[in-house]
Amino acid sequence: MLTKRQESILKMIVTEYIKLAKPVGSKLICDRLNCSSATIRNEMMQLEDLGLLEKTHTSSGRVPSEKGYRYYVDHLMELKELSGEEVYKLETVFQNSSLELSDVLNRSLEIISDITSYTSIVLDAKSHDNKLKEINVVPVDKNILIAIVVTDQGVVEHKTMEISGVSLEEVKKTVKLINDLIVGTPIDEVSAKLEFEIKPVIAKYVKQHEILYNAFYDVFTDISSKNVNVVGKNNILKHQEFSNVSKINDIFSKLDNKEMLKNIEEKNNDINIYIGHENKMDPDVAVIKTNYKTSKDEGTIAIIGPKRMDYDKVVNLLDYIKKQIEG
Amino acid sequence: MLTKRQESILKMIVTEYIKLAKPVGSKLICDRLNCSSATIRNEMMQLEDLGLLEKTHTSSGRVPSEKGYRYYVDHLMELKELSGEEVYKLETVFQNSSLELSDVLNRSLEIISDITSYTSIVLDAKSHDNKLKEINVVPVDKNILIAIVVTDQGVVEHKTMEISGVSLEEVKKTVKLINDLIVGTPIDEVSAKLEFEIKPVIAKYVKQHEILYNAFYDVFTDISSKNVNVVGKNNILKHQEFSNVSKINDIFSKLDNKEMLKNIEEKNNDINIYIGHENKMDPDVAVIKTNYKTSKDEGTIAIIGPKRMDYDKVVNLLDYIKKQIEG
């Protein structure tokens, strides 16, 4: 258990290091607390023994360890109000009623990336509530058809298919069949229904039913898949901890790996912080994530920055956004 | 006018510098030509006077100047066959008949970026031949409609619109009207037709015709706009000339500026090379571009790398791709 004084020393070191990116010495702290640098040094030694601080070399100032940051975010960080300017910038997005939720998220995280110089990820998982509204097939060339699927949340996906030997009549019949049987079905149940209810019936009517069936199957799969977007990737370049090109390459490659990013959801609804080795991204970064959920949609937003990240601000910003979109 | 020997010296310096990225000295060259280093030095001095070579400092080897590269690509470069492996990799893409052209382009440029470690841009301008095939409106919620537009080339775009006080009847009527009047119209003429033929008519039938009109107008604009894609951006990081973070940031920002990239088309159908200050990207890069044109589609592909770029190989690769897609 830390004493009050140890806590305030740790807090100062963390905030100061976040601000200036230079190891913090005892002198800077004894100026602010009312005691001598020797006293601070003794305390710092204890904090180092506890694994909360580190030195870069024998006679440098102290730097927070991963554990130190952890202690800071768990116990010492205090949530401040956002500045008027920040709120103002974000409000313009939330008050623009003509935007879809995914646009609102992307824009607001662009703003956050801008304000903070960190990188954001929006994982926009289409809601389970998405229900099939209508399917349509448009013939565009001799043997080429386009299957279009619309859901009641306004999601539209399409896929081109090539068929031959199937008359337009038959196709129309199939479309009508699907529309009659599965409109209103939640998207993630459509595949099963397609397989067990539609497929057997199509088989009777249409010769090349496999092609039609597969095309629609693909479209439904696309719709129920997640959508991931990385915002402000170049901000990585702004931080001195990432001045090494191979490190940058590493992180960029990971940010480009959409499949990996699709697994960032959280179990809980809090704002979760993963510092250094606690995340799978990179030992030198910190990731702050939270889920959001509205009646229509749900997903995850995450901010990625150096471990020496302005945790307070990012948590505040994410909290603000979460509250806004969850209403 | 350069002598034969001067040309072969220049050629050696360029190819050697492209290969090793180190200033080329007279010794390396006199080993290959049958003369002494002093002779080479005299020649190099003349090439320097002509502005074709440069020194990094008084007693370093020579490096090609921009003008030197230019002379090389204009007069000295010879086009070699692609290696079997390269052709094989690319063939798998071109022979996959189920891919749309834009996918073929993106995949083949991914392969090229992979082979060369350079970055590619695909500017996929939708063809003027794109004709309106069908429009459709799907109501998804009380006052929310989705407008869907399909062209005869299989392009599908959609837009959500919010209307109130317009009955579904009226909407259907409008859709039928548009379908009847402008199906078959080339996409880039649709907007005009919409304005002068449809709008006046809609105005009579439908109260809130502006909203409907605008939604469709937006969709048509989206369809006729160009699509730009950057492939292998991280390859920038692999070249020693871009080891400076602020330079990287600079180039990345430009590669992210889609609007700027949309203006990369060429006037002619050749493969065009822009070295250093000849391009608008960055004085340290070279850009190699060419247009492609098929019956259905046209656009531009470009490769971006350091000035010290393997011009031969890139030109060969672009040429190969161009020939493949133009059939």
Next chain:
DNA sequence: CCTAGCACTCTAATTTCTCGATTGCTAACT
């Protein structure tokens, strides 16, 4: 428990030194 004082440590920046590559020039050679 706190603090002043001091020797010690280590970095970062600056300077000096050396090595080797390469040049330009000159004078001699073919």
Next chain:
DNA sequence: AGTTAGCAATCGAGAAATTAGAGTGCTAGG
């Protein structure tokens, strides 16, 4: 006239030495 050997001069890159300063740990005394 073109080519070459020889040589002093130039410069960068890297190693080693130097210095200044910031910060530490420890000790002894308040």
